[in-house]
Amino acid sequence: MTRTRKPGISRRSTLALMGAGAVTFATPWVARAQAKTIKVGMPTILSGRVAQLGTSSRNGVMLEVEKVNAAGGLAGRQIEMVIRDSKGQPQEAARVARELVNTDGCELLIDAEASSGAFAVHEVARDLGVLCIHTNSETSSLTADPKQHIPNAFRTARQGVHDSIVGGSYAAAIAKAKGLKKWATCSPDYAYGRDTTGEYVTYLKRFAPDVEIISESWPKLFQPDYTEVVTKILQAKPQALYSCLWGGDLTSYIDQANIYALFTQMEVFAVNMADYTALTVVKNLPKGIHSGNRYIKTYPATAENAAWGDAYKAKYGEYPTNWSWENATAIMLLAEASKKANSADGKKLAEALRGLKIKSPFGADGTVTMRAEDQTLIGYAIGWGTTIPQEPYVPEVKPGDWKTILELEAEWKKSKGYT
């Protein structure tokens, strides 16, 4: 008996086709990997209260993408950025990230979300296996916690613990020199404010053990009026005040504290002051506020950094933010990694990124390194100085010492059970 084949597609080949289709749809970036341009997806915050930072992230990326494309692209493939608004909502950030990869065919992700969104996008990267660079989240655990570790996710943002070590040691030196023992804190009441203040105080007390926190204030995020917070601090009569308020909240606070002459009555340490978004907005910036550098074109005091800040301003009409340099760094690293790997393939890029050291206008010694062990950026310029009301705003920055930072960071990781 002979078996006759019916014309058309057999059941077996239908199944095979369906299977192939399913694989293709499930991992679309594989199917599109040979396309000439390479699409890079970028969820960020383009509307709402922190839209300014999202926009500055986009600008930072675009400034560098244009240079990379002009120089031939990533291993010969022109970069096409696909940038979407997450509205600052974590679930939206995750949805957008997934859509960018699965529907738009993006082969790489630049996650320009704040911390809340970054953790959500991180899970998408874990799920899809696509190369993802977190550019804005400073929450240390994102890369420090081994539970979060995935081989395809990197971070080019600063890290909270680095800032706290440098800020704490800087403040302790001044506390010792000026005899500042009574301290107050005033920070926004959410995860970032609480964590950053906690870490800062830990290192301040470590370097200056006789410091005592006599008053704490936790105003709401985006609180319009700080009068009761200002007067409470005045009543407590501290010798120094630490705050990690940022953006519009910080400028409101300064305006309101200014008319109570608070800044003449105590030393003020505001980690987020030295960012152009705040520096250029405050009309009566008090002299002598201690601040960490966020982005400032005069620190590091190199021609490269000044040129980068000026080029950004010439193109976008305003100075870069902290988020701008962190995003620009992601593109700079990708460009170097693609040269090293001679490929724009996500896996090969990830391999090349591990331990990659590149020349950078934002490096403490002119270079930054993507540390291999936890895939986060080190060696970036980090320091503290005091403000003046006009440019260059923070004329002298005392640099943090990366040797100390790395030693204390290792100790901190151990204390957290991460290593």
Place this chain on the structure above:
Amino acid sequence: MDLDTLTGCLASSACLVTQTTSGFIIGMLLFLVAVGLTLIFGVLKVVNFSHGAFYMFGAYFAMTAYQLTGSFALAMLCGAAGTALLGLIFERVFMSRVYGRDVLMQVLVCYAFVLIFDDVVRMIWGPEFKSMGMPAAFQIPPLFIAGGVVPPYYLLLIAVALVAAIILGLGLARTRIGKVIRAAAHNPGMVSALGINTGLIYGGVFALGGMLAGLAGALAAPVRSLTPGMGFSVLIESFIVTVIGGMGSILGALIGALLIGMIRSFGSLGFPLFTEGLMYLFMVIVLVSRPTGLFGKEVA
């Protein structure tokens, strides 16, 4: 809870003066916003959810006028007059169409305008936050009264708000227009039958409410950062004030706003982690014991 600090403060004249004026500042600005809200509700029977937007526009108008002219007085005037005009147009073109409709319909229209107004501000002034800056005349050291710290600008702010409260109270109680407004609140049909243009009254009241919120925004502009959406948190507190004071009562709004100011000011000393909660707790107590609010029976 930090009751030692609170009792320590109550025993010290310096602390009492500082915290009481601090309570007045918070309270009086809140009063200007809340009184417009309560006035509009009293007469028009509409809960204006978009009221916070007038506070926002007042601040932006004042900042722009200040940047263009450098005159603080003109900035305040522009903040108040600009929002009055905006209120009038908003009421005549949109709100007047939803009077007597389902409450949900009114709320939806107002909420739509909260979003629209925020976007309008974003388009005109940009999404980033702005600061107007303190006029040079007020960049002077604070006064020390009985050891307490009182910034001169805040004295002006309290004075302006008090004057507004007095003019409003007397105007409604003593003048003919005030009587017509109160009559329209009680029985608009009768007022209309007497040949008085109620549409004009409604428009006028809405403009007045908008103007007061705009004035609050203008007065706050030198010390608060300006950003699209800035009216929202002020609106929430204004609602608490009107619930405590009683919807429709001007005296209630004044007392409610000052109470909230004092709760924030002294609460931040004694209950630093529960200052917000204290405000809501007080509102709940008032709602349970007097559901119409402290002065709820009085109608504007």
